[in-house]
Amino acid sequence: MAKNDVTAENAQLKDIIAHAKEYGFVYPSSEIYDGLQAVYDYGAYGVELKNNLKRLWWETMTRLNDNIVGIDASIFMHPTTWKASGHVDSFNDPMIDNKDSKKRYRADVLVEEKAAFYENSGDKETAQNLLNAMARLLEAEDLAGVRELIINEKITCPISGTSNWTEVRQFNLMFSTQVGSVAEDSSTIYLRPETAQGIFVNFLNVQKTARMKVPFGIAQIGKAFRNEIVARQFIFRMREFEQMEMQFFVRPGSELEWYKEWAETRMKWHRALGIPEEKLRRHDHEKLAHYANAAMDIE
Incomplete structure (x- = not known):
């Protein structure tokens, strides 16, 4: 993405954020203390809008379908859950830093934005080849190759305009915390990065107690948390967010x-x-x- 495109996107988002705040829909969280990046509070009208959507989704999902029931699973889960699901080992984003601007980026997003530039310029073949090359490198966990791809494509930092990049590193997106009354005796657990696992581990409980037969679904509305590398795009990329999800078996x-x-x-x-x-x-x-x-x- 060109520097002018980034500037235009940021300016548009600033207008949207200002409008949402002025009309009581969304506020920057803890704004009186300079706020916290990628965390927002819903105002008087925002919470009504959000609750209306949640209520409508829940009614149409669970009340209008005889074979779908709901649950409300805990945010905290046994850490083995996230090991078994692959989140501990594989829930990562490739991270790269620009040494001049000190800004951190998702390496795959930088490449995707370059591919979008090619596509918008009418060169769809080059765009697709670039995406395919990145996909192969990430699948092979060749992070050095991803950095080389970024440099060969002359991808620069939107802030500094330079290609003075660090090595690409994997960054786990889960928030960890400690459970236990004494730090030495506590164990590490995670804030869930998705709501699906609470549905999966309760499959047999729900199937038996609700007397469900396959095919059937389990619906849930709840908070999830992701330690995003690049916090941007207003409420479209938040570190704390709510999901409405139904898993159908x-x-x-x-x-x-x-x-x-x-x-x-x-x-x-x-x-x-x-x-x-x-x-x-x-x-x-x-x-x-x-x-x-x-x-x-x-x-």
């Missing part, structure tokens, strides 16, 4: 059929909110997590 072999059905159902829900049709688009993922065979975003 199906028989092996029927997952793609259910995937298509739920993809259309969720798109209909967003349309029902009153969002104009032309403002919604479906983005199918090309790069999939190791446990997925299909994924999409509604943008």
Whole structure:
């Protein structure tokens, strides 16, 4: 992304943040003490809007579907949960610092922004080749190769304008804390980075007590926490946020059929909110997590 593009994006976000604050929707958290980056409070109107959306989502998800029930799992979970799920070892972002500006960036985001520049310039082939090269390097955990890619592409820091980069390092996104009354006897646990694991570990409990049969779903609304490297984009990238999530369990072999059905159902829900049709688009993922065979975003 060019420096002018970053400046324009920041200026637009400043206007949005100022508007949200002035009209009582979102405030910077602990602002009287200079605030805390990427943490926000919802004001009088913001909390009503948020609660209305949560209530509507919960009603349509659990009350209108006989095979979906809800839970409210704890934020704290046994640390083995996050070891088993791969979060302790693999929930990382590649981090790189510019030595001149002292600013820290996600290495993959820098490359993605360069690819977007190529695509906007009409060179889609180069953009895709760049993304493919980054994907191969990250999959191989070749962080030195990622740094070399950034330098070869002449990607510079938006602040300093230089390419004086450090080595690329992995940065775990989970917040850790201590549980126990005495520091020496305490053990490390984590603030959950997602709400899904609370659903997974309670699968049998819910299935038995709610007398559910596959296919069925478990829904949850709750807080999650991620120690983002680059805190930006207002409430679109927060360190403390709330998720509305439903995990739907199906028989092996029927997952793609259910995937298509739920993809259309969720798109209909967003349309029902009153969002104009032309403002919604479906983005199918090309790069999939190791446990997925299909994924999409509604943008």
